[in-house]
Amino acid sequence: MTMPGEHDPVRPAAGRLFLVSGLAALWCGALFGVVGSWQHVLPGVVDAVPFVKSRPLHVSLVVAWIFMGAVGGVYHYLPSITGRPLYSQRMAWWHLVIFLGTGLLVIVSYLMGRFGGREYWEFPPVLGIPIALGWILLVYNFFRTVQKRSGPWPAYLWMWAVGIVFFLLTFTEAHLYLFPGFSGNAVRDLTVQWKAYGALTGSWNMLVYGTSMVVMERMGGDRSVALSRTAFLLFALGFTNLLFGWAHHIYPVPAAPWLRILAYFVSMTEWIILARMIRQWRGTLNAGMEQRHSLTHLFLFASEVWVFLNLFLALLISIPAINLFTHGTHITVAHAMGSTIGINTTILFASVFHIGGAALTRPARTGFWIFNGSLLVFWLCLIGAGLVKGWLTVTTDMVFQSIMEEARPFITGFAISGMGLFIGLTLLAVHAGKALLGGGTGQVENH
Secondary structure: OOOOOOOOOOOOOHHHHHHHHHHHHHHHHHHHHHHHHHEEEEEEEEEEEEEHHHHHHHHHHHHHHHHHHHHHHHHHHHHHHHOOOOHHHHHHHHHHHHHHHHHHHHHHHHOOOOOOOOOOOOOOHHHHHOOOOOOHHHHHHHHHHHHOOOOOOOHHHHHHHHHHHHHHHHHOOOOOHOOOOHHHHHHHHHHHHHHHHHHHHHHHHHHHHHHHHHHHHHHHHOHHHOOHHHHHHHHHHHHHHHHHHHHHHHHOOOOHHHHHHHHHHHHHHHHHHHHHHHHHHHHHHHOOOHHHOOOHHHHHHHHHHHHHHHHHHHHHHHOOOHHHHOOOHHEEEEHHHHHHHHHHHHHHHHHHHHHHHOOOHHHHHHHHHHHHHHHHHHHHHHHHHHHHHHHHHHOOOOOHHHHHHHHHHHHHHHHHHHHHHHHHHHHHHHHHHHHHHHHHOOOOOOO
């Protein structure tokens, strides 16, 4: 069902181009991910882009996809939510230009071997300045657009507002190491660094989960979903997770035990509430409705499955006796991949296909199943490699090289499934890009 204003002609095209650019970043990030995975199996397989370069290229491009996919949705949906045009289309365009220009400089800096030495923000810190300036344009544009909206804010507006503001705060916090008072103390530096990155993840979760609510509202035509107690409970938990969820990532540094316990509780509960909302929404759709046979519905269903899979893994590795074997292994990577690809990317694909009105064609359906099937094998291989590495590291005196030889079958499976994941992403990204640039047909094709 189309909501009022869904095809409002005043909506700026900047939102769609943010999404197209995000899809391009995802495709490139996945490509460098494939290169990096095979460099584990066959060292020197791609000498032109060694692992020290392919890894930051992969991470930065995928993070860029998450933010561009979420921000593109904000720019696209906001006019129909508020009932008025975006405050400044020019600001949205400048934000896009600044982000893309800075992104190109980041890629060039990596290829030239110039790094900042930090996780996630591995580029030279001077490039953080235009990113922050572009984000300030988003902050101003967002609040000037929503300030005159009448009636109570739905939960997704609160999520977007908090996510937008706290990204800027945590991005600034992540660069405090540039000041002597922080870089001179290793414990303080590490604590602030991982606190900032944990809150950064919380900020993009707020943007992505808010987007999922908007998509569910527009597909089902029920505005009460985003005004429900469940929706605001998800917002409250997401905000608390943003503030405290980082605590269980910093075992090497001093932290109060209650803070770690709270962080685990909030992280797990947040996912449970999200899964419950998606399941309730799916239950409101009539089995014969067209939406149940759309790409948007398929990806929201996939996100629900990945929430449960990642929740199960997270609960296991939160048990201290198990964490002793899994901490710092490929299982941590599996958890991260399950979150960024299994949950965030599937939600963003649901939004992209809803905005583009992409038809459920045979190639798109094939891409969906290749993507999710390969991701499942990819995820399981990482868990297998982590179990081997963790068990042998703790229980034997084997050297690292020998341990990794034992884990080699899982690493090889991880690299092969990564190629399948890349193929599925390619089919989906091409289909989504055509729909976004062509306006989308909105027709459903059943096979």
